[in-house]
Amino acid sequence: MLWHRGEETVKGFKLKQLKNILSPQDLKNLSEAELQNLTGELRHRILETVSKNGGHLASNLGIVETTLAIHRVFNNPDDQIVFDVGHQCYAHKLLTGRQQEFDTLRQWNGISGFTNRKESEKDAFGAGHSGTSISAALGLAMANQLDNKDNYVIAVVGDGSFTNGMIYEALNNCNKKNLRLIIILNDNEMSISENVGGLSNYLSKIRNSQNYFNLKHQTQSLLHRIPLVGEGLIEGTRKFKKHLKKRVVAENFFEHLGLDYLGPVDGCDLKKLESVLGEAKSKTSCCLVHVHTVKGKGYLDAEEHPEMYHSSGPFDQAKGIEKKESENNFSAAFGKIMVEAANTNASICAITAAMTGGTGLDKFSQTHPERFYDVGIAEEHAVTFAAGLSANGKTPVCAIYSTFVQRVYDQLIHDAAIQKLPLIMALDRCGLVPGDGITHQGIYDCSYLSSIPGMEIFSPETYDEMRQSFKQSFENKNLAVIRYPKGAQQQYDRSGFIHDGDLSYQDFSEAGKDSEQPEIVILTYGRITKNAYEAIQLLKANNPIRLIKLVKVYPLQLEKIRSLIGQPKLFYVLEEGIRSGGIGEKLAAAIAQDDHLKPGKIRIHAIENPLMEQGDLPALYDYCGFLPAQIADEIIGILGNK
Template identity: 40%
Template sequence: MNTLLDAIHDPSDLRGLSDQEMDVLAEEIRQFLLENVSQTGGHLSSNLGVVELTLALHKTFSSPKDKIIWDVGHQSYVHKILTGRKDKFPSLRKEDGLSGFPKEEESPHDAFNTGHASTSISAAYGLAKARDLQHEEYEVIAVIGDGSLTGGMAYEALNNAGKGETKLIVILNDNQMSISSNVGILPYRLSQIRTRHLYLETKEGIRKGLAKIPKIGIPISNWIRRVKRRMKYMLVSGVLFEELGFVYLGPVDGHNCKELQKVFQQARNLDEPVLIHVRTVKGKGYEPAEENATRFHGVPSFDIESGNIVGSVFESWSEVLGRNLVRLARKYDNLVAITAAMVQNTGLEEFSHIFPDRVFDVGIAEEHAVTFAAGLAKGGLKPVVAIYSSFLQRAYDQILHDVCLQNLPVVFAIDRSGIVGEDGETHQGIYDIAYLSHIPGMTIMAPSCRLEMVAMLEYAVSYPGPIALRYPKGRVYIAPSEERRPPIVQGRGYIYKRGARVAILTVGVCRSMAEKAAKLLKQEGISPTLADARFIAPIDETLLEELASEHDLLVTVEDHIHTGGFGMQVAAFLSARKYPCEVQTMALPDKFIEQGTRESLLTNYGLCPDAIAERVRKFLARGEHNGGKKREA
């Protein structure tokens, strides 16, 4: 049976639909989202909440001529459906498939690539300014969630854009959520906003009355302005945005297409900055997502009927962090935890229940989180800052200037380091070694298994300076129980298997790749030395000198880009000391890594047991061709 959605291939197809048909289409889109995201995984609850909002946007404005910028971009699925990409949804977030975020390479309707929060108003203001300077005519609309509005960059942009000389439309999608529930004073103030019809009617009455008076003296005019301002403070809760120079419209029901179109048209007719306050329900129309929007924010494949996740449930690195922080918090009264709008996703949910006064969710404000941690440390506390690698890069200056320059004992729990996978270029955590390891005084560790994670966390909590612990997304690796590992010593790695001619030195979880490669090589009579770096900064110079003096080839393996990575530092150190040992680095290429599963991307870029084994084979074959072994075991 044909549906209304079957006939939508472009936003212009919405123009002839009645209000009733728009409502039917909204429900069809929700069903489409459920059927597809339950198979592919992805960001569900945020997209269920913006169905009517997106429909009204595309019926009122003319994309791609009019520019719509999404903040954060994960709420753009409905936008993609309406702009000709519906048939590609089975490939959502898969390798070579449809991106889970706006991507201008994918469609001219994606005006700006957005994967991080709080950026839309800045980008929109830039586009609007470029439009005016080039004497062009089109609308620029930023759709920003109230979660993104907790980030300071959004206010920097509001402050700059509210001067009034450039027309810009900002739509505040207020669903009282970021990934978790919103925090801070802004959500409280937004919840107080109800209506401003009385203010608008009174203001319009004054304007019409003044228009009938031929001449008004300056004192009377000033008095009238003062009366209007006082009246605004009495009648309008959206005064914050008015004071920043924006005309405030709303709040409006974000699930009423007819009302949304009316207010969007009103904004379109104004020639000044406008902010439209839209109230929506995250997870709208799907009961499990409405009841637990955080769980369905970013979700793997699930059963629609029950809402249960498909596949096995496993322990994640984030959960290991959270569980052990609870244990350490019982031991250390001064230990506190900080996260940027991700209590659940960073493993801090249990901690927040047991120690509610010792966990701080600062909202989507990574820069503030780090400097706030510096202040806590200065005051005698031991802060653990749990933030994704891709998001922590936003706080580089604060790490350098506010933490490391003062040598403050802040622990950085860097979640989702390395290849993240399906979220693509904006979320890969493959730059943290490069942007942290050159900062004086910064210590960086990388655990290779759950035992190492626990031991390194304990070490970090007792360490007297800035220290980072980088670990990946997904299932934690559990080493064999009989395996013995030496205690953690500052800046020291260790050799755990001795071999001949070739040594493989790994960072973090890449250790398991080297172990599997060694098993493959053992079948061919090749026995490489295996070593675990443990510390990325400072590098273990003693270990490097031992490996370089006893082997012909040293292979480093890391899930990070080549430039600025661990391998490059190792090669530079040994080259400066003129060791004859050849150093080969196995790392990710210096490019933005596309979406795909973590396993497939690592394999595609040569970070897998087969590729490591082949690297060793090629070197040994080259050595035999040149006259045999240079060193004997």
């Protein structure tokens, strides 16, 4: 059942079953034909919604049958389901009472694109980052055991997450008896970027053992049919089965950890899935079920190009996502800068954590493959590996999304800063990030990274500033962060800015007023500079205003800032990051100790409540009070000019 470009979207099923599914209990008595129809409806609804709102399509299309099987075999929410990352939970949401809200997926005041405990009791554990599921599921299962509950906990983990070290820390602790924990390895042979390393090769080898698994089930089915002696024959074949398994399948890594292992099983065969999950329930210890699914199943373009549909914006179903020859955004600009720099500097290496395309390093991986390292979803390893490259004279650039850099704070201090090793961190998706919600905001990095000894932080607003930031960092050979937002540089008139090294400024005043003595000084950095600029236009320069834009935000450029501030009525810091520990607070503390700087009022406008849900950028700006009109109104209110 495939949806082809330009053809009718719905083929081979009727839109009649899904509307009657109000809870997982409604799935229990459906016929095989009804279930088959339901898989088509689920894929249709997921495709319709993601094509309009954006989201994670390929993995969700692939896991439909597996999700149905889980809900038919187990009793959610009494039996708890934990999805790793949470991005493959769309069918789960549709089957657990969220059909009416599903059209609001990833929208402001809508439902999350990930599991969310606040959203439903059927979401046992929230997620957004990789590798947390088995640890959380183990905790839930142990709590059940302590409370003498016989409920099951099911962790659903994609194969990409098996490149994350936390998965193995958890597996190492799962060898407990009478633990009702079942791990489903959703193996679709691809994570965000192409799976890398020995673990991917290992799973590929296990997949080839499916003949053994099929033979086992066929044999058991045959023996069960023999009257009187069938059960005895089954027991008698167990030793032979173990011998056969060793001959057909290489010794299994998971079994060495003390887990029961079942699989691989066809993740599109609902009947077989239910049979295997039923067998997993009978185990007396933690069991891992290896399920083989197809990313993008049911939508031809997603099957052929799953990497393009891992996480996408809205698209035309009939045409699919059209791959552009060149993108005009910060990620693409970074990729171009890296290729050009590596062409003339043989020491430059690029490292990413399963985000080759997302970070813009795909061209670098093609032009300099010997100096490109995709380490999988292993951010901690990526940074210490980069530090090792640096220790032996290389110039490593580690490209990671801001939200995932939260995982490498220890490595940056222990392995880079303490040893004074030059290392450049390219932080993508900084500031407010639309769509993915609370777990993916890039608003913390300036606060915690500025506490690391020797750290330099650049926040370019334009591609030219980005290029200069990298050039300076390559030359200085320091520990540096270059942070930039998702999307393209903002478009507005920058011609009035006066550039002074790592900052620039522009004065706005009425004719005849002395712009050397501004009454209002607004200091900001990064993408939100445009909002400050537009707010000044709304103020109509009733007071002389100076706008200062930092490119290098830390260490603080106190001498330059001191010379530009003077003694205004208001010193206003606008920051698209959290207030606590941010650049604004650091500046305010420095000013308080400086006898030469005595502005009348100091105000910091930063993010006070960082735990915000998903939405587009205008909605997030509105929530934070970052729209130009909101900024202008606040400044007027502070000065009492209403």
